Amino acid sequence: MNFTDEQRMLQESTRRVLASGGEFELRNAQRDGASGYSQTLWQELADLGLLALNVPEADGGIGAGAVENMLVGEAMGEALLTAPFHASAVEATLTLAKLADEAQRQRWLPALASGELIAVLAHAESGNAGSLEPTTTMATPTEGGWRLDGLKSMIYHASNAQLLLVSARIQGAPGLALFAVPSDAAGLALHSCATVDAQRAADVQLRGVQVGSDARIGGEVSKGLAEVLDQSLAALCADAFGAIQSALHATIDYSRNRKQFGQPIGRFQALQHRMADMLIHTEQARSMCYLAASHAADSDPAARRRVLSAAKVLIGQAARRVGQEAVQLHGGMGMTDELKVSHYFRRLLAFEARGGSTDQHLRRYAATMA
Amino acid sequence: MNLTQSEQAFLTDIRQFLADKLPADIRQRVAARDDSQLKEDIVAWQGILHAQGWGAPAWPAEFGGTGWSKVQQYLFDTECALADAPLQLAFGLKMVGPVIMRFGTPEQQQRFLPRILSGEDWWCQGYSEPGSGSDLASLKTQAVREGDEYVVSGQKVWNTLGQHADWIFCLVRTDSSGKPQRGISFLLIDMRSPGITVRPTRLLDGGHEVNEVWFDEVRVPAENLIGEENHGWTYAKFLLGHERTNIAGIGANQRELQRLKEFARAQRNDGGRLIDDPVFAAKIAQVEIELMALEITNLRVIEADERKQAPGPEASILKIKGTEIMQRLSELQVEALGPAALLSNGESRIAGLQPDPSLQPANTTDFYLNQRKVSIYGGSNEIQRNIIAQMILQI
Numbered sequence: 001m002n003f004t005d006e007q008r009m010l011q012e013s014t015r016r017v018l019a020s021g022g023e024f025e026l027r028n029a030q031r032d033g034a035s036g037y038s039q040t041l042w043q044e045l046a047d048l049g050l051l052a053l054n055v056p057e058a059d060g061g062i063g064a065g066a067v068e069n070m071l072v073g074e075a076m077g078e079a080l081l082t083a084p085f086h087a088s089a090v091e092a093t094l095t096l097a098k099l100a101d102e103a104q105r106q107r108w109l110p111a112l113a114s115g116e117l118i119a120v121l122a123h124a125e126s127g128n129a130g131s132l133e134p135t136t137t138m139a140t141p142t143e144g145g146w147r148l149d150g151l152k153s154m155i156y157h158a159s160n161a162q163l164l165l166v167s168a169r170i171q172g173a174p175g176l177a178l179f180a181v182p183s184d185a186a187g188l189a190l191h192s193c194a195t196v197d198a199q200r201a202a203d204v205q206l207r208g209v210q211v212g213s214d215a216r217i218g219g220e221v222s223k224g225l226a227e228v229l230d231q232s233l234a235a236l237c238a239d240a241f242g243a244i245q246s247a248l249h250a251t252i253d254y255s256r257n258r259k260q261f262g263q264p265i266g267r268f269q270a271l272q273h274r275m276a277d278m279l280i281h282t283e284q285a286r287s288m289c290y291l292a293a294s295h296a297a298d299s300d301p302a303a304r305r306r307v308l309s310a311a312k313v314l315i316g317q318a319a320r321r322v323g324q325e326a327v328q329l330h331g332g333m334g335m336t337d338e339l340k341v342s343h344y345f346r347r348l349l350a351f352e353a354r355g356g357s358t359d360q361h362l363r364r365y366a367a368t369m370a
Numbered sequence: 371m372n373l374t375q376s377e378q379a380f381l382t383d384i385r386q387f388l389a390d391k392l393p394a395d396i397r398q399r400v401a402a403r404d405d406s407q408l409k410e411d412i413v414a415w416q417g418i419l420h421a422q423g424w425g426a427p428a429w430p431a432e433f434g435g436t437g438w439s440k441v442q443q444y445l446f447d448t449e450c451a452l453a454d455a456p457l458q459l460a461f462g463l464k465m466v467g468p469v470i471m472r473f474g475t476p477e478q479q480q481r482f483l484p485r486i487l488s489g490e491d492w493w494c495q496g497y498s499e500p501g502s503g504s505d506l507a508s509l510k511t512q513a514v515r516e517g518d519e520y521v522v523s524g525q526k527v528w529n530t531l532g533q534h535a536d537w538i539f540c541l542v543r544t545d546s547s548g549k550p551q552r553g554i555s556f557l558l559i560d561m562r563s564p565g566i567t568v569r570p571t572r573l574l575d576g577g578h579e580v581n582e583v584w585f586d587e588v589r590v591p592a593e594n595l596i597g598e599e600n601h602g603w604t605y606a607k608f609l610l611g612h613e614r615t616n617i618a619g620i621g622a623n624q625r626e627l628q629r630l631k632e633f634a635r636a637q638r639n640d641g642g643r644l645i646d647d648p649v650f651a652a653k654i655a656q657v658e659i660e661l662m663a664l665e666i667t668n669l670r671v672i673e674a675d676e677r678k679q680a681p682g683p684e685a686s687i688l689k690i691k692g693t694e695i696m697q698r699l700s701e702l703q704v705e706a707l708g709p710a711a712l713l714s715n716g717e718s719r720i721a722g723l724q725p726d727p728s729l730q731p732a733n734t735t736d737f738y739l740n741q742r743k744v745s746i747y748g749g750s751n752e753i754q755r756n757i758i759a760q761m762i763l764q765i
Contacts, residue, residue: 153709153710193723195717198721201712203729260504262505270755328750332498332747335743337572342573353711
């Protein structure tokens, strides 16, 4: 895969802005705050244009593709970013860019690009994370709008968002519908928690939430949402790859510096072989990251989903193996909150549980073989 | 496994005792992996066991122990784990206690052993140092003899639960001239001594389980030396052999296997139960079969130990396999929970959030994170493989 100079510069400038703020240190300073991330850094991401990355050019944004999202995502994973970049600037922005009408675009896309508005896609439900069909959330037509009832599970940054894009089924109608719900809507309750990768997530309970008819985004959105979810998953894979690669590098550095029995532990062949295996997993993950990015916008849904599922499976397995080995080879230090390696490990654990598990994607992939 | 008639009767007694005497609130906290009252629960349970005469399952009767056989000890440990009893604190009972019995003076035995039995003294361990982990013999914490005292200066790390401790047993350097192993001594130090500072080390699960312990010219009476000066390495090796009767953690593994199955029965997966998914069910079956084999391997090692009257290097097999199974079980529990596993209670506490306890059963994600320690501590699994290669394979 060859990157253009512009693409390389995008990744380097992303790395620079994340490093200049000292994202890891900043994050640790903000971990006990309600939002869990630095507003200053968020503004810097906006100033660099990163929050406009997925806003189409016609709407005043950059209109970047999957490769740009991959390169930026990798840098976010390396920096252990806890700000809602993926949730808002990738997933929700792509959703609106693909499905919203003109009035909705004008209302929300500029605000997303400037960082003033944070939106999240509230789609996942318990037990269906790998599938497209929400089983519980229902939209019922009312006079002048819709009533929403259901439960969305572990929605990243829902508590940081002003706008939730809620997927639901309509009784008697095929497929999925999507609704824009302000976070202060009556009947909407968030059960917030901190996630294992120090971000914020919430279960979103909708009990008789009333929205106007202009809140509906698109018509039948199954096809469009499937495309968005796959592009979003490709970006998430890149984030995980950034963390995998960083965990490997941290381990190699540690093995060079940590001395026991009179020599750096990296001299022990038993440990060298394990780091060699970590490298193989990392390179395999990089390959799937590239493949996912190059197919993320394919219009053939079956071919696209097959590649994305393969990527989630392989990168998920690499995430577990490299994450666990990185901690183990750091010994007790790998267990501490102080070192970045345990944070990479935790980010990779979160990756496995997001966007459909390894098993769910393996099953989805296997189903394409018959 | 076939138990003798008397072992069967013993098992019945233990089960009855656990049903009658293990307080429900403690049992519930252990089941929920709620360590908010860890010290109180451990001390209370030790008191209950002590009142029954079972305070020290592995000690000989002459020191107030049960005098049980190793098979009986194994049965007891297993039943306690399955009943959600708190772990007995190993530092006194399984570590320093046996050292005091074997190498301590009668005065030391009278002074320390009864208070370990009753749970009055909480012991912790001062072994590892920043530069001395797997290579423990390179430790640097100094003890200089001045009259009838030692003056101790240095730093210990990975000190488990020392924030609650009354006493710490330490390996200290009393001679730097020869081989590193030769100049180490074994000292018992009152944690209230001036010059001791305990600093928490925050772990990846957000918990406060380990500490750094700093010694700044701490004065320790020479009567607190175990055995002879510069012979501490011998006592430390003896101690390691005694840490290992329950090292495979068969009962704890069986308990986590039960829990995994509970999760897989409760969890929905594409419209059905997760346990009915052949892929996931096969993963559970695989680990269950490995645990089945390990239980028998464990009993074979116990039987051989009993015959030889000395623990052998086979304990390393139990340590490696037991911890690998534990880590696999915790990883499968996380898998079973799906997106609910994203929640970390430890991280939520740091964030000042109080998540709804129904969002995730039994603190499972933090447990998984925490269990990464088991392949690192107590002689890392890499060191255990070295022991197998050198002592069993003899290559």
